[in-house]
Amino acid sequence: MTLNSDWTPGSGRTPLPVGTYEIATPDGAHPPGQTNFYKVGGVPVKNFNIWFPILPKSSERFIHIGHLSHGCITITDYDKYPQIHDYLIKHRGKGKNGDTIVALLQVIK
Numbered sequence: 001m002t003l004n005s006d007w008t009p010g011s012g013r014t015p016l017p018v019g020t021y022e023i024a025t026p027d028g029a030h031p032p033g034q035t036n037f038y039k040v041g042g043v044p045v046k047n048f049n050i051w052f053p054i055l056p057k058s059s060e061r062f063i064h065i066g067h068l069s070h071g072c073i074t075i076t077d078y079d080k081y082p083q084i085h086d087y088l089i090k091h092r093g094k095g096k097n098g099d100t101i102v103a104l105l106q107v108i109k
Contacts, residue, residue, distance in 0.1 A: 014071055016107045022055040022095040023063060023088065023103040030064070038065050038078050041102060046082040063088075063105075073105065 035048045054073065063073040065081045077083045086103040095101040100104040 012029050016054070016061065016071065016073070018109055021105045021107070022099065022101040023105055024053040024055050024057070025092060025096075025100050025102055026050045027053050027057075035065055038067075038081075040078050045078050047085045048081070050085060052088055052102065054105065055095065055101070056097070056099075 016087050029049045030051050036044055038045050038048055045065055048065050051064040054061040054063065061072050063075065063084075065078060066072075066074045067076055068074065075084055091102050092100055093102075
């Protein structure tokens with residue numbers, strides 16, 4: 001996985017700062033054109049367009065499949081994305097602000 005593969009000074013695209021974040025339930029399917037070209041054995045990866053928001057949502061960061069990250073957490077092992085998706089989707093709970101979350105993410109140096 002990668003935290004930020006496209007960091008350019010002044011672009012506003014920065015890695016997540018050190019800290020603990022909540023991972024929310026998916027906010028709906030994202031446009032297929034953003035990730036439908038990720039394939040395993042010529043077949044699109046299961047749930048390729050389902051992304052998990054990293055809270056707070058105002059930062060517009062997600063956990064998603066891919067090879068390029070603009071500050072998101074990007075899963076680069078396409079074979080494992082369906083397993084990661086299924087694990088997260090089955091582990092729901094309440095976050096510190098009452099939001100439904102699926103996991104905590106800790107970014108350390």
